[in-house]
Each structure stands twice: as structure tokens, then as C-alpha cells.
Amino acid sequence: MADEMTRRDFMRRTALAALAASLGSETALASEARSRVVLIRDPAALKDGQVNGPVVRDMLDQALSTLLDRAGAPRAFRQLVGPGDVVGVKSNVWPYLPTPPELEDALRDRVIEAGVKPDDVAVDDRGVRSNPVFQRATAIINVRPLRTHYWSGIGGCMKNLIMFAPSPSRYHPGGCADLALLFKLPALEGKVRLHVLVALTPLFHGRGPHHFDKRYLWPYQGLIVGADPVAVDAIGLELIRAKRRDHFGRETELPTPPSNIRLAEVKHGLGVSDPARIDLIRLGWREDALI
Amino acid sequence: MKAWLLLPILVGLWLGAGVVMAGPIDSAPRSLGDWRARNPDEVYDRDTLYDYIDGGAELYLSYDFREVHVRRYAGPDGSEIVMDVYDMGRPDDAFGVFSVERMDEEIGLGQGSEYGGGLLRFWKGRFFVSLLGPGDEKTSRPAMMELAGAVARALPASGSGPELLTRLPAEGLAAQEVRFFRSAGVLNRLYFLADRNILQLDRECEGVLARYGRAGAGAFLILIRYPSRERADRAHASFMSAYLPEARDAGEWHVEDGTWTLVRRRGRLLALVLDAGDPEYGRRLLRAVFSKGKPDHGR
Numbered sequence: 040m041a042d043e044m045t046r047r048d049f050m051r052r053t054a055l056a057a058l059a060a061s062l063g064s065e066t067a068l069a070s071e072a073r074s075r076v077v078l079i080r081d082p083a084a085l086k087d088g089q090v091n092g093p094v095v096r097d098m099l100d101q102a103l104s105t106l107l108d109r110a111g112a113p114r115a116f117r118q119l120v121g122p123g124d125v126v127g128v129k130s131n132v133w134p135y136l137p138t139p140p141e142l143e144d145a146l147r148d149r150v151i152e153a154g155v156k157p158d159d160v161a162v163d164d165r166g167v168r169s170n171p172v173f174q175r176a177t178a179i180i181n182v183r184p185l186r187t188h189y190w191s192g193i194g195g196c197m198k199n200l201i202m203f204a205p206s207p208s209r210y211h212p213g214g215c216a217d218l219a220l221l222f223k224l225p226a227l228e229g230k231v232r233l234h235v236l237v238a239l240t241p242l243f244h245g246r247g248p249h250h251f252d253k254r255y256l257w258p259y260q261g262l263i264v265g266a267d268p269v270a271v272d273a274i275g276l277e278l279i280r281a282k283r284r285d286h287f288g289r290e291t292e293l294p295t296p297p298s299n300i301r302l303a304e305v306k307h308g309l310g311v312s313d314p315a316r317i318d319l320i321r322l323g324w325r326e327d328a329l330i
Numbered sequence: 331m332k333a334w335l336l337l338p339i340l341v342g343l344w345l346g347a348g349v350v351m352a353g354p355i356d357s358a359p360r361s362l363g364d365w366r367a368r369n370p371d372e373v374y375d376r377d378t379l380y381d382y383i384d385g386g387a388e389l390y391l392s393y394d395f396r397e398v399h400v401r402r403y404a405g406p407d408g409s410e411i412v413m414d415v416y417d418m419g420r421p422d423d424a425f426g427v428f429s430v431e432r433m434d435e436e437i438g439l440g441q442g443s444e445y446g447g448g449l450l451r452f453w454k455g456r457f458f459v460s461l462l463g464p465g466d467e468k469t470s471r472p473a474m475m476e477l478a479g480a481v482a483r484a485l486p487a488s489g490s491g492p493e494l495l496t497r498l499p500a501e502g503l504a505a506q507e508v509r510f511f512r513s514a515g516v517l518n519r520l521y522f523l524a525d526r527n528i529l530q531l532d533r534e535c536e537g538v539l540a541r542y543g544r545a546g547a548g549a550f551l552i553l554i555r556y557p558s559r560e561r562a563d564r565a566h567a568s569f570m571s572a573y574l575p576e577a578r579d580a581g582e583w584h585v586e587d588g589t590w591t592l593v594r595r596r597g598r599l600l601a602l603v604l605d606a607g608d609p610e611y612g613r614r615l616l617r618a619v620f621s622k623g624k625p626d627h628g629r
Binding site: 047250254302 | 388460464515518519524525585586
């Protein structure tokens with residue numbers, strides 16, 4: 040099959056990239072495209088282990104203002120959505136590590152402040168396909184916690200959109216290799232405006248039927264924000280890998296190779312997966328940032 | 331047929347159904363210290379497992395999974411222990427689902443077990459059992475051990491794991507990292523080969539991934555038994571075409587990361603050595619695989 044991707048293909052691309060780097064030149068393989076991602080952290084984002092709503096709301100505001108080069112959160116959000124838009128906030132209800140309600144509330148409030156009618160905003164996860172607001176949505180905001188994921192390597196922003204698919208299991212082969220195809224669904228194509236990967240307490244390793252092991256949560260107290268889902272997930276993956284190196288003391292394979300991130304770019308032309316071509320803007324707390 | 335002749339059959343069916351309906355989960359007490367089972371237990375089958383497990387259902391469905399009984403115990407301060415008892419259809423498959431995530435120390439339950447980070451896992455017979463608790467060593471761990479022990483005692487043992495494992499050469503084998511699989515999805519999760527099913531795996535196949543360690547020359551061994559020689563032959567051709575086209579004749583190649591990949595098929599068995607630093611080490615592994623056990627010519 041012409042579009043097949045094997046382990047050896049990854050080896051060849053890695054070797055070519057290394058060669059290009061050694062020659063100081065770009066190869067035909069490497070795209071010129073770049074993406075911008077904001078990583079913001081605050082040591083007060085968690086208070087007694089719980090999400091500190093006002094601090095996290097402020098982090099979101101700062102991240103978006105920086106991402107979009109707009110002074111002040113209201114202006115930044117008005118660049119994303121406005122009157123006439125119908126907005127679905129795609130959340131994540133996984134019981135062991137859900138999207139914090141404080142962040143859902145912050146997004147909802149900012150969307151309404153930007154001019155969207157309250158009845159035209161909804162937050163949902165499992166019910167997005169039947170939710171009337173999502174069914175007529177003109178814009179989607181995607182927000183979920185960062186974690187390793189049994190079947191896709193990491194649970195990132197691309198994976199979070201799988202509930203829009205009529206048959207999610209169709210996207211499971213190859214460790215969810217072709218998650219990028221989700222962005223071709225009518226409910227999503229051209230509509231996803233923002234991705235927020237919540238790294239307040241990421242899960243860097245999981246086990247068991249529920250892929251959860253509390254030993255592997257850590258209070259990173261960060262948000263990763265961008266418009267490019269591939270770049271946001273690539274930064275999330277860098278963070279997870281760095282934490283695994285730090286914790287296990289060696290390079291360890293993820294439970295599933297997160298090939299969907301690289302394939303999103305090289306096979307489907309969606310976004311930037313190479314961290315070297317992602318302009319990562321770091322804001323706030325830097326201690327133990329890892330990346 | 332006289333009605334009385336049917337009686338023993340009907341009684342037998344009723345008793346059999348009763349055993350299945352009660353299930354091994356009922357061997358565990360519903361109340362233990364501060365822990366109380368919530369009613370009712372939940373049951374999920376192949377059609378509904380996605381409703382229970384977010385993201386991980388594919389693992390179970392890739393084996394001969396039949397159903398899972400789930401019981402939730404409410405404990406102190408809102409904490410919870412979730413006990414899952416999976417009927418995996420076959421002992422090999424119960425071992426398989428246990429093996430793919432094994433990483434902690436053995437704790438002496440069933441035919442293989444471990445505990446770490448609030449997660450207790452074991453397999454026995456055709457059942458795989460998982461308990462997830464809050465990770466408190468003083469309160470939840472003893473309760474989890476007692477609940478799991480009750481279930482383990484009620485389950486009959488069967489076999490000692492897949493027969494295919496007996497073909498693995500013992501020297502250099504990382505015994506705790508032997509994984510049994512039936513699908514490309516699970517294999518890719520353990521060792522990514524390709525985003526397509528180039529080994530043509532399905533639930534009729536048996537596969538083992540094993541790591542061999544030796545200073546400077548370790549390797550991974552993938553050994554697959556297909557249901558027929560024809561299936562093995564087609565899978566061999568598919569792999570060579572997709573992954574190792576340069577080596578159709580030799581069956582071995584020095585690949586781009588500097589390691590060696592070697593392939594051999596005999597009868598229903600297909601064996602791959604990957605990441606071998608030294609090709610001779612890979613050849614010795616393959617010779618050892620095919621010299622163990624009876625020739626496997628199959629259908």
C-alpha cells in the first residue's frame with residue numbers, strides 16, 4: 040500500500056533529518072511550515088491539590104493573548120469567536136482525570152463575553168454528536184487533560200475529537216495512526232479554532248483496564264495552548280517523554296508509539312509535528328519545566 | 331422422547347447456567363471492613379465494553395473476551411475500589427491480557443499477579459482480574475488483597491500459559507517481559523512495526539513478543555503461529571514485501587538504524603528477530619526457536 044508507514048520509514052526519516060541537520064540544510068522531506076504554541080505555568084494553579092479557578096482562568100487569558108498577539112483576553116477571544124457563532128467546547132469526562140470544570144467555565148464565560156449568545160454555547164464530551172448546539176456549531180474549542188493513552192500513545196487534542204466520529208473504533212487501527220482524518224468530518228472541518236491541552240496534573244504512565252495509576256500523576260501546573268492540534272500534541276508528547284526520562288531514569292517507550300502525531304503531518308498534511316519547527320513560547324513559572 | 335428423560339439434561343443446563351450467572355465475582359464478600367459493594371454489579375460484553383472502558387476496550391476485544399463483571403466498593407472518605415473480573419474465553423488469552431502490561435513484583439495470587447500504585451492484577455484459568463483502588467497501603471491494599479484472594483481461590487487453574495511460550499529459548503530471555511498477543515494493534519502497542527496489519531494477524535493467530543538481553547547484542551523476538559501453513563506463507567510474503575523487500579532471498583537485512591532484522595518461516599510458525607546488534611546472535615535465536623518442540627507443520 041502506497042501510504043503505508045512502517046518502523047523502517049520512521050528510521051529513514053530520522054536518518055534523513057539527522058543528515059539534514061548535520062549539513063545545516065533543509066531536505067525535501069522537511070516542511071518549511073512552523074507553528075506557535077504557548078506553554079504557561081503557575082505554581083499557584085493548584086491549591087491543596089485542587090484546581091485554583093481564578094489562577095487557571097488568568098493563565099488561559101495570558102496564553103491566548105500571547106498566542107494571538109492581542110492585548111487582553113477579551114480582544115483575543117473576539118478574534119476566535121464572535122456574534123453569530125455557535126460554539127461547542129469539547130471537553131473530556133474521563134473520571135480519573137477530567138477536564139477541570141473551572142477551565143470549562145472560564146472558556147464558556149470568555150466565549151459569551153466575546154458576543155456569542157449563552158444559548159449558543161455548550162460544553163460536552165460523550166454527547167457531542169447529539170447535542171443540538173454542537174450539531175449547529177460554527178466553531179469548536181477543544182480542551183482536555185494531557186495523559187498517556189492506552190491505544191493512541193498520548194491522550195492529546197487530536198484524540199479528544201474522536202467522539203465526533205460516527206464510529207470511533209474506525210480510527211483505532213495502528214495505535215490511532217490516522218486521527219488526523221477526524222478533521223475531515225463535517226462537524227469539524229474548518230471549525231476547530233483553539234486547542235487547550237491541560238497539563239495541571241498530567242498522567243505520564245498508565246496501566247490496567249482504566250490506564251490509570253496515581254503514582255504517575257504529577258503537579259506540573261501548566262496549560263499548552265495553540266491553534267495547531269498537531270503542534271500542541273507534539274509539545275505535550277515532548278513533556279510526557281521528558282517526565283518519563285526524569286522519572287524512570289532512562290528513555291522508555293510509551294505504551295503505544297504515538298505515531299498519529301507524526302503521521303498527521305507527513306501523511307495527512309495537518310499541522311507541524313517536529314518540535315524544531317514549533318515556536319514554543321514559555322510563560323510564567325519555569326522551575327522543573329522539563330521542556 | 332419421554333419428559334422424564336429430559337430432566338437430567340434440564341437440571342444440568344440449569345446448574346451450568348447458574349454457575350455462569352453467579353460468576354466468580356460473587357466469591358468476593360460484598361462487605362469488608364469499611365468497604366461496601368454498591369448495587370448492582372455491572373456486566374459488559376463485546377458489544378458494550380466501549381461503554382465501560384475509555385480507550386482500552388480494543389485490548390480485550392483483540393482477544394477472546396466474553397464479558398466483564400464490575401463491582402464498585404465504596405470506602406472511607408469517598409474512596410473507591412473497582413473490581414473487574416474478565417472472562418477471556420481461554421486461559422491463553424487471560425495470560426495474554428495480563429502479560430502485555432506486567433511490570434510490578436509478583437504477589438502470589440492466581441497463576442500470575444502483581445500490585446503497584448493502587449492497581450492489583452492477576453490471571454487464573456480463563457479469567458483476568460483487576461482491582462483499582464486509591465493506592466493507600468494501610469486501608470485499601472489489605473482490602474484489595476482479601477477481595478482478590480477470595481476470587482482467586484474460587485477460580486480453577488488451567489495450564490501454565492500459552493504453549494507457544496515453550497518455544498522461546500531460555501538463555502538471555504527477559505522472562506517478565508514476555509507478551510502474548512493475537513492482533514496487530516496489540517503488537518504495535520508493544521513494538522511498532524507498521525500502521526497496517528502487515529503480519530496479517532487476527533484472533534486465530536497466536537503471537538509472542540520477547541526481549542532478549544545480552545551486552546551489546548540484545549534483540550526482540552516475535553514468534554507467531556498461524557492457523558495454517560498457507561496463512562503463515564501469505565503473512566511471510568506480506569511482511570517481506572512491506573518491511574524487508576531487499577531481503578526476499580536471504581531473509582535478513584541491516585536496516586537503517588544500524589541493527590539487523592531477520593525472518594524465518596517453518597510450517598505454521600513465522601519468527602522475526604528485530605533490533606539485533608549482531609546478526610549471528612539473531613541467527614542463533616532463530617535456530618533455537620525452531621529446534622525446540624515438535625515440527626509445527628499444521629494444516
